[in-house]
Amino acid sequence: MSTEPMSGAEIILKALVDQGVEVIFGYPGGAVLPIYDALFKQNALRHILVRQEGGAVHSAEGYARSTGKVGVVLVTSGPGATNAVTGLTDALMDSVPIVCLTGQVPTHLIGNDAFQEADTTGITRPCTKHNYLVKHVNDLARVLHEAFYVAKSGRPGPVVVDLPKDVQFATGPYTPPAEIQHRSYKPQTKADSRRIEQMVELMAKAKRPLFYCGGGVVNSGPEAAQRLTELVRLTGYPCTLTLMGLGAFPASDPLFLGMVGMHGTYEANLAMHDCDLMINVGARFDDRVTGKLAAFSPGSKKIHVDIDPSSINKNVRVDLAVVGDCSSVLADLLKAWKAKKPKVDERAIAQWWKQIDGWRKRNCLAYEKTDKVIKPQYALERLYALTRGRELFVTTEVGQHQMWAAQFLKFEKPNHWMTSGGLGTMGYGLPAAIGVQLAHPEALVVDVAGEASILMNIQEMSTAVQYRLPVKIFILNNQWMGMVRQWQELIHGGRYSESYTASLPDFVKLAEAFGAVGLRASQAGEVDDVIREMIKVDRPVIVDVCVDQTENCFPMIPSGAAHNEMLLGPADKAEKPTSEEGMVLV
Amino acid sequence: MSDSKRHTIAVLVDNEPGVLARVIGLFSGRGYNIESLTVAEVDAAARQSRITIVTSGTPMVIEQIKAQLDRLVPVHRVSDLTMVGPHVERELALIKVRGTGEKRVESLRIADIFRARAIDSTIDSFVFEMTGSPDKINAFIKLMEPLGLIEVSRTGVVAIARGSQPI
Ligand SMILES: Cc1ncc(C[n+]2csc(CCOP(=O)(O)OP(=O)(O)O)c2C)c(N)n1
Numbered sequence: 001m002s003t004e005p006m007s008g009a010e011i012i013l014k015a016l017v018d019q020g021v022e023v024i025f026g027y028p029g030g031a032v033l034p035i036y037d038a039l040f041k042q043n044a045l046r047h048i049l050v051r052q053e054g055g056a057v058h059s060a061e062g063y064a065r066s067t068g069k070v071g072v073v074l075v076t077s078g079p080g081a082t083n084a085v086t087g088l089t090d091a092l093m094d095s096v097p098i099v100c101l102t103g104q105v106p107t108h109l110i111g112n113d114a115f116q117e118a119d120t121t122g123i124t125r126p127c128t129k130h131n132y133l134v135k136h137v138n139d140l141a142r143v144l145h146e147a148f149y150v151a152k153s154g155r156p157g158p159v160v161v162d163l164p165k166d167v168q169f170a171t172g173p174y175t176p177p178a179e180i181q182h183r184s185y186k187p188q189t190k191a192d193s194r195r196i197e198q199m200v201e202l203m204a205k206a207k208r209p210l211f212y213c214g215g216g217v218v219n220s221g222p223e224a225a226q227r228l229t230e231l232v233r234l235t236g237y238p239c240t241l242t243l244m245g246l247g248a249f250p251a252s253d254p255l256f257l258g259m260v261g262m263h264g265t266y267e268a269n270l271a272m273h274d275c276d277l278m279i280n281v282g283a284r285f286d287d288r289v290t291g292k293l294a295a296f297s298p299g300s301k302k303i304h305v306d307i308d309p310s311s312i313n314k315n316v317r318v319d320l321a322v323v324g325d326c327s328s329v330l331a332d333l334l335k336a337w338k339a340k341k342p343k344v345d346e347r348a349i350a351q352w353w354k355q356i357d358g359w360r361k362r363n364c365l366a367y368e369k370t371d372k373v374i375k376p377q378y379a380l381e382r383l384y385a386l387t388r389g390r391e392l393f394v395t396t397e398v399g400q401h402q403m404w405a406a407q408f409l410k411f412e413k414p415n416h417w418m419t420s421g422g423l424g425t426m427g428y429g430l431p432a433a434i435g436v437q438l439a440h441p442e443a444l445v446v447d448v449a450g451e452a453s454i455l456m457n458i459q460e461m462s463t464a465v466q467y468r469l470p471v472k473i474f475i476l477n478n479q480w481m482g483m484v485r486q487w488q489e490l491i492h493g494g495r496y497s498e499s500y501t502a503s504l505p506d507f508v509k510l511a512e513a514f515g516a517v518g519l520r521a522s523q524a525g526e527v528d529d530v531i532r533e534m535i536k537v538d539r540p541v542i543v544d545v546c547v548d549q550t551e552n553c554f555p556m557i558p559s560g561a562a563h564n565e566m567l568l569g570p571a572d573k574a575e576k577p578t579s580e581e582g583m584v585l586v
Numbered sequence: 587m588s589d590s591k592r593h594t595i596a597v598l599v600d601n602e603p604g605v606l607a608r609v610i611g612l613f614s615g616r617g618y619n620i621e622s623l624t625v626a627e628v629d630a631a632a633r634q635s636r637i638t639i640v641t642s643g644t645p646m647v648i649e650q651i652k653a654q655l656d657r658l659v660p661v662h663r664v665s666d667l668t669m670v671g672p673h674v675e676r677e678l679a680l681i682k683v684r685g686t687g688e689k690r691v692e693s694l695r696i697a698d699i700f701r702a703r704a705i706d707s708t709i710d711s712f713v714f715e716m717t718g719s720p721d722k723i724n725a726f727i728k729l730m731e732p733l734g735l736i737e738v739s740r741t742g743v744v745a746i747a748r749g750s751q752p753i
Pocket residue numbers: 397398399400401402424425426449450451452453454476478480481482483484
């Protein structure tokens with residue numbers, strides 16, 4: 001099925017087009033010039049020129065996570081490839097499908113310390129799901145199609161294809177993407193039917209059940225979230241989501257307990273601690289969720305649905321492992337549940353809800369209402385209120401603002417919340433927002449940012465302006481690396497070592513310098529106005545919201561503590577000092 | 587750790603560049619033990635290699651190791667021979683011993699008992715070749731120490747399940 005011989009560079013672009021790619025995020029350089037030359041001569045692929053390769057990968061992540069498609073990156077050899085490493089690691093940790101094409105020095109120079117040579121496959125081996133070095137043009141088309149298959153099937157992840165320059169010039173055959181039958185990589189997507197039955201049995205018997213769901217549901221596609229929603233509603237059981245899972249179940253549903261984990265709600269974490277059946281769908285018992293492992297949900301039976309067998313029994317031993325794709329498992333489960341119509345223990349469940357409602361009454365996200373300063377929580381509440389009814393996509397940077405965004409913005413649908421969960425990469429949010437906006441030109445895309453994080457990839461403002469992408473950067477500016485400051489306050493005796501940024505740019509002028517719009521709110525009374533203005537302006541906007549510098553993010557489960565040792569507010573900290581053991585944890 | 591146990595794991599992989607680095611990187615990156623690791627192509631037509639890894643860990647760690655190996659893209663099959671049942675393990679060692687007089691004679695005598703073969707000899711040295719279980723090789727080396735042990739080269743363990751079935 002080979003066609004006319006083409007150059008390697010043409011084969012690469014043809015393979016991308018045949019894989020349904022529409023957008024590439026990239027940055028040129030010597031080792032990819034043949035590909036850029038081929039790009040110049042075609043119209044099928046749109047190339048977005050970023051300002052740093054790290055930005056390219058995060059943009060591709062934002063694109064991928066908001067669409068469910070594979071994000072594609074093109075960078076040059078050496079520094080181009082090494083700049084991409086953080087983004088690749090981020091995508092690996094958060095299971096984002098990325099294909100990253102890297103240029104490489106010609107094959108005969110590999111190993112010679114040639115100009116801009118780096119051992120890209122060596123460097124990226126531990127931070128990709130898989131990588132390839134294509135040494136012969138005859139392998140090119142197959143490897144590229146395989147790369148897409150590997151990136152998106154099973155547990156998604158980043159794949160690097162390293163492309164020596166001579167291979168880009170060489171002439172070879174093109175093979176279209178057949179139904180790929182990979183020789184060895186065939187992840188199990190359909191669960192064993194006996195496990196589904198066992199799952200139904202355990203769920204029917206439970207007295208204090210809890211759905212604990214994560215990014216796997218989002219990755220599995222929108223129908224997975226629909227099925228989850230239907231199942232949770234059918235059972236009437238409570239549901240909590242991880243940071244990565246937000247949107248997989250509607251936040252407005254009364255069955256939703258809010259986010260679980262280090263900065264999750266009181267009710268979600270206590271329900272995790274006290275449940276007698278934990279139904280984990282597509283979450284991975286991350287240490288940010290479990291807290292102290294020895295004290296993690298001591299009285300529960302645990303079911304774990306995951307497409308990646310290596311996630312099962314990694315941190316927490318479970319009673320029933322169900323390997324499969326969330327969407328497929330949930331479909332089977334719904335069918336089995338409906339067929340069986342099990343009699344659940346209504347009285348016990350009602351009692352469980354009574355207990356949960358008691359926890360809810362603590363109103364754990366309450367904060368001091370004041371008009372003297374802008375509380376960051378207030379700014380986010382207003383952002384949420386004033387954007388309701390719109391198609392809103394949110395990305396974040398990393399820090400307190402990220403956690404507050406997770407607590408105070410409510411997501412009804414999957415793929416609308418993009419945050420760096422596993423790696424916690426400052427600088428993720430702006431490039432990710434650019435990727436999201438490209439995929440959803442009409443939508444409102446907001447990067448909830450901290451003033452420290454935003455500086456890590458601020459150069460991408462220039463990209464946003466070039467492509468007229470009206471992303472909104474909503475900076476909760478506390479002048480501190482707030483999350484670092486919070487840990488130093490609570491755990492390191494208030495010694496604020498290097499967490500204050502003594503010289504920050506004027507973000508309004510900075511926006512203007514980039515050709516974007518800058519807005520500022522210094523008082524609570526101005527918050528609504530700047531948000532309205534931000535939404536109205538059809539251009540990239542930086543909003544500098546000058547918030548309370550001393551606010552801390554609660555609830556908080558300090559590292560090494562159990563769920564029921566949660567700090568609910570400033571008054572709590574004195575009584576519960578962090579353990580020595582906890583201090584060494586991150 | 588008390589419930590840590592030795593396991594011998596066979597892994598069938600595509601014989602492609604970087605595959606060994608993937609496996610080794612997995613072990614070092616995740617902090618697993620490697621007691622020994624051997625690799626060679628076993629099916630030239632299918633371009634498949636077999637890696638034999640001897641490792642140790644708690645049951646949970648061993649389960650992780652297998653799952654982590656299994657999800658590497660070029661891995662075809664992972665088989666925990668220790669769990670599968672009876673299997674044989676062999677290792678090849680080359681052992682250089684230097685000595686004269688009674689010590690030299692004694693080393694030959696012991697080699698004979700252990701069925702080690704002298705495959706090189708000078709007037710004051712031997713190179714012995716022996717195959718066997720790692721324990722047997724260890725025992726032989728121990729006995730050679732006072733007799734002029736100079737150098738040891740070992741392959742690490744290769745293993746295969748007993749019976750007619752492949753892994
Ligand atoms: C690349 C990177 N470097 C360092 C950190 C550690 N870190 C986590 S949060 C944080 C502070 C973030 O400050 P800011 O963006 O202002 O957010 P805030 O916590 O103040 O809301 C730092 C330094 C990180 N997550 N990522």
